Amino acid sequence: MLHRRKSGEEKEKEYMFTPDSSTTPLFGSSESNHILPRETINDNAINPNIAYQLISDEMMHDGNPRYNLCTFVQTYMEPEAKQVMVDAIATNAIDKAEYPQTTEVEKRCVSIISDLWNAPKDEEYMGTSTVGSSEACMLGGMAMKFRWRKRAQALGIDINAKKPNLIVSSGFQVVWEKFCVYWDVELRELPMKSLEELYLDPKAAVAACDEYTIGIVPIMGITYTGTFDDIVALDKAVEEYNKTAKISVPIHVDAASGG
Ligand SMILES: Cc1ncc(COP(=O)(O)O)c(C=O)c1O
Structure with a gap:
């Protein structure tokens, strides 16, 4: 028996109305049969785990700090250090009044660095955190x-x-x-x-x-x-x-x- 090939429109409809479930394998999802737009937002929502996988797979081609000491990035960081960063993601660190405890931790870091660099004790040192x-x-x-x-x-x-x-x-x-x-x-x-x-x-x-x-x-x-x-x-x-x-x-x- 011959099957008629599905048109693009039909495939699109099928994609829209076949929801993935928690048991759908990552690479067997309806999204995997659909070309997602690159420069514009997709019309339909996709599962967060698939969105994450797509992005992290794409980043895989960039330099990996564990392989390459010349990138000048941290080669290794404890998971707890990463967790502190994730915890602080909702903090607007520039707003010292709204986040006084973050400001306090920042001040301590400045103090630690000035001490490591032997800043003269009788001088008032100055420092701030920066984005890189x-x-x-x-x-x-x-x-x-x-x-x-x-x-x-x-x-x-x-x-x-x-x-x-x-x-x-x-x-x-x-x-x-x-x-x-x-x-x-x-x-x-x-x-x-x-x-x-x-x-x-x-x-x-x-x-x-x-x-x-x-x-x-x-x-x-x-x-x-x-x-x-x-x-x-x-x-x-x-x-x-x-x-x-x-x-x-x-x-x-x-x-x-x-x-
Ligand atoms: C000597 C030097 N200065 C400045 C920078 C800029 O740092 P960032 O990439 O954190 O903004 C780098 C980073 O590679 C560096 O190696």
């Missing part, structure tokens, strides 16, 4: 720019004569380029010298400074190699430079992955 290191770099960059502008004005430097600049090695993470574009700062990119010396050369960094330099950014965890810039050597060179400079230059350590 890119936001942290943006905040650090803005602080450097505004601080430079205030000090330059006080010293009688014409702040409009030239763009302010930021010094970093060519191993920088893309966020620094974004910062410079968004905040109209010249990115003074210094090449890394050779395959053996894939880091910021302190002497070259200081030689690139002028009255318009808002700061130097050494990196702890250079994106391409994972190596650390020599912060101590850079600090020494910058201190020497600052002794005679018209306007002193600060260092901002991008410790996104190695801090």
Whole structure:
């Protein structure tokens, strides 16, 4: 006996009126016989477990932190740490008045980090949580720019004569380029010298400074190699430079992955 092939419309109706049940195998569902739209919302609801499976299968092709240490993401995290994140999903952490206990925990984290970094006890440290290191770099960059502008004005430097600049090695993470574009700062990119010396050369960094330099950014965890810039050597060179400079230059350590 010959069967007539079902039309697309008939298949669609069948799909709409054949509900899945809890016993429907994941890959035998009515949805699996239906091409879901990619760029628009589907007309019919689909089971959450199927929606989850589709998305997580698609993400499978992205880098897996357990396989690849170069992604700079956490390679492993205890399930409890993930649970804390899920628990906090409904918290608007920016609203310090509405979520005072979250704010308190944030303050303790800032304190722990300042202690780990040996912040001088007699100084009032400042810190905040951010959504990743890119936001942290943006905040650090803005602080450097505004601080430079205030000090330059006080010293009688014409702040409009030239763009302010930021010094970093060519191993920088893309966020620094974004910062410079968004905040109209010249990115003074210094090449890394050779395959053996894939880091910021302190002497070259200081030689690139002028009255318009808002700061130097050494990196702890250079994106391409994972190596650390020599912060101590850079600090020494910058201190020497600052002794005679018209306007002193600060260092901002991008410790996104190695801090
Ligand atoms: C050195 C460095 N700076 C900044 C960033 C940006 O961090 P995020 O991706 O968390 O915004 C990264 C991330 O790869 C990094 O390795």
